[in-house]
Amino acid sequence: MSVYFYGCISLDGYLADKNHQLKWLDETGTVEETGYDDFYSRMDIIIMGRKTFDFIAGIKNFESFYETTDNYVMTHRNDLNAETFTPVSGDITEFIKEISEDKNVWIVGGNTLLAPLLDDDLMDTLIIQIAPVLLGDGIPLFTQQEITKRFTLKETKQYGQFAELVLDRM
Amino acid sequence: MSVYFYGCISLDGYLADKNHQLKWLDETGTVEETGYDDFYSRMDIIIMGRKTFDFIAGIKNFESFYETTDNYVMTHRNDLNAETFTPVSGDITEFIKEISEDKNVWIVGGNTLLAPLLDDDLMDTLIIQIAPVLLGDGIPLFTQQEITKRFTLKETKQYGQFAELVLDRM
Numbered sequence: 600m601s602v603y604f605y606g607c608i609s610l611d612g613y614l615a616d617k618n619h620q621l622k623w624l625d626e627t628g629t630v631e632e633t634g635y636d637d638f639y640s641r642m643d644i645i646i647m648g649r650k651t652f653d654f655i656a657g658i659k660n661f662e663s664f665y666e667t668t669d670n671y672v673m674t675h676r677n678d679l680n681a682e683t684f685t686p687v688s689g690d691i692t693e694f695i696k697e698i699s700e701d702k703n704v705w706i707v708g709g710n711t712l713l714a715p716l717l718d719d720d721l722m723d724t725l726i727i728q729i730a731p732v733l734l735g736d737g738i739p740l741f742t743q744q745e746i747t748k749r750f751t752l753k754e755t756k757q758y759g760q761f762a763e764l765v766l767d768r769m
Numbered sequence: 770m771s772v773y774f775y776g777c778i779s780l781d782g783y784l785a786d787k788n789h790q791l792k793w794l795d796e797t798g799t800v801e802e803t804g805y806d807d808f809y810s811r812m813d814i815i816i817m818g819r820k821t822f823d824f825i826a827g828i829k830n831f832e833s834f835y836e837t838t839d840n841y842v843m844t845h846r847n848d849l850n851a852e853t854f855t856p857v858s859g860d861i862t863e864f865i866k867e868i869s870e871d872k873n874v875w876i877v878g879g880n881t882l883l884a885p886l887l888d889d890d891l892m893d894t895l896i897i898q899i900a901p902v903l904l905g906d907g908i909p910l911f912t913q914q915e916i917t918k919r920f921t922l923k924e925t926k927q928y929g930q931f932a933e934l935v936l937d938r939m
Contacts, residue, residue, distance in 0.1 A: 610895075610920070610936070611911035612782040623917050717903065725780075729899075731922040731936050733887065735915035741781035745905035747793050750780070752901040755932040757925040762934050766780070766901050 602695060602704045602721055604713055605638055606740070607728040607761065613737030614709050619650055627730045630759035638726065639705075642668050644698060646691070647707035649674040655707075656681060668705070673712060692719045710742040717743035723768050725750065728761040772865060772874045772891055774883055775808055776910070777898040777931065783907030784879050789820055797900045800929035808896065809875075812838050814868060816861070817877035819844040825877075826851060838875070843882060862889045880912040887913035893938050895920065898931040 607624060608614055615621055645668045647655070652672040655661050662683045670684045673694070677686050687694055691712050698704060706712050706722070716722050727740075750766035757763070777794060778784055785791055815838045817825070822842040825831050832853045840854045843864070847856050857864055861882050868874060876882050876892070886892050897910075920936035927933070 610897075610934075611909075617915075627919075727780075729934065731920040731934075733911060733913065733918040733920075735911075735913055735917075739781075741903060741905075743903065743905050745787075747905075748903040749797075750901040750903075752927065752930045752932060755925055755927040757922065760922045762922060762925040762932070764780075764899065764901075764932050 600695075600698050600700050600702050600704060601723045602706060602716060603638075603642070603724045603726065604706050604722060605635075605726040606708055607730055608740045609730055609732045609734045609737065611733050611735065612739050612741065613734045614740050616734055616737045619654065619738060621654075623732050623734060624730060627732060627760055630761060633728075633758045633761075634726075634756070634763070640667070641703055642705045643702040644669045644671065645705045645707055646671045646673065646687075646694070646712065648672070648709055648711050649676075650711075651708040652679065652681075652684065691715055692721060695721055709738060710740055713740065714743045717741075717748065718746075720748075720768070725766045726763065727766070728758070728763045731760055731762075770865075770868050770870050770872050770874060771893045772876060772886060773808075773812070773894045773896060774876050774892060775805075775896040776878055777900055778910045779900055779902045779904045779907065781903050781905065782909050782911065783904045784910045786904055786907045789824065789908060791824075793902050793904060794900060797902060797930055800931060803898075803928045803931075804896070804926070804933070810837070811873055812875045813872040814839045814841065815875045815877050816841045816843065816857075816864070816882065818842070818879050818881050819846075820881075821878040822849065822851075822854065861885055862891060865891055879908060880910055883910065884913045887911075887918065888916075890918075890938070895936045896933065897936070898928070898933045901930055901932075 754765040924935040
């Protein structure tokens with residue numbers, strides 16, 4: 600099993616503004632060609648937190664964007680109202696450890712899932728797009744414990760106004 | 770006048786660990802070729818905070834690294850003990866505004882200088898090397914006010930294990 604993070608942050612490291620909004624990101628402009636389609640096609644399972652799901656669920660036809668993966672939402676409630684998303688309660692690290700070895704898992708967001716997975720050294724690859732925007736405050740991507748963790752920088756790319764870093768666990 | 774930041778941060782946005790140490794950075798490995806020599810040769814003036822100066826002053830022959838620039842340290846004390854560094858007390862933004870138009874200024878660090886300059890829209894170019902290391906806590910580069918500020922991503926480069934982003938003010 601390989602566990603991936605793939606997502607965008609501001610230059611000062613925020614996933615979203617304080618109100619979990621992405622207006623600043625929409626205004627950075629879209630990019631015709633990114634590595635997203637290739638990345639998504641390699642994933643078997645996606646896991647997101649409840650806040651990420653609630654955000655995505657507000658987008659029209661959101662289920663059609665996640666048709667080829669098994670989709671899970673870490674939540675204590677069963678009210679997803681989405682046929683292709685399964686609620687999972689409990690601990691993300693325990694859930695991850697039960698997934699079979701041949702699967703690729705995308706941790707869609709946010710820091711409440713990423714932090715415990717980093718703390719338990721369960722993140723294999725980070726693919727991070729950095730937008731050329733400073734927010735000054737917001738929801739930070741990295742909230743893991745204070746322990747030095749090294750990755751290997753595999754690739755640095757540029758897609759329009761976004762710099763993408765691909766990092767593998769050492 | 771053009772005002773530059775040039776410096777390295779961890780993947781989670783820290784200039785140094787909580788104790789202002791850079792051990793994690795030394796261990797990331799040196800890079801034979803970077804854009805540093807070219808960058809430094811274009812600078813006329815460098816300005817640093819007192820903590821940055823005290824760190825640099827612990828390096829043997831540190832004055833020889835800053836021979837072609839006029840060097841200033843923002844500090845309320847006059848005890849620099851360095852012939853080629855001039856102490857400046859007072860406000861960084863007022864000091865910057867007095868510099869003549871044809872000069873290139875490098876803000877060496879840290880966030881106590883960068884934050885007020887970002888808040889006053891006085892930073893022209895950010896050249897940031899991102900090391901593939903998570904610290905979990907430390908001295909953050911960006912501590913400016915919560916206002917969305919956009920830059921233009923001019924270039925994305927890779928030097929060894931460091932990803933470099935070059936961003937100009939919009």
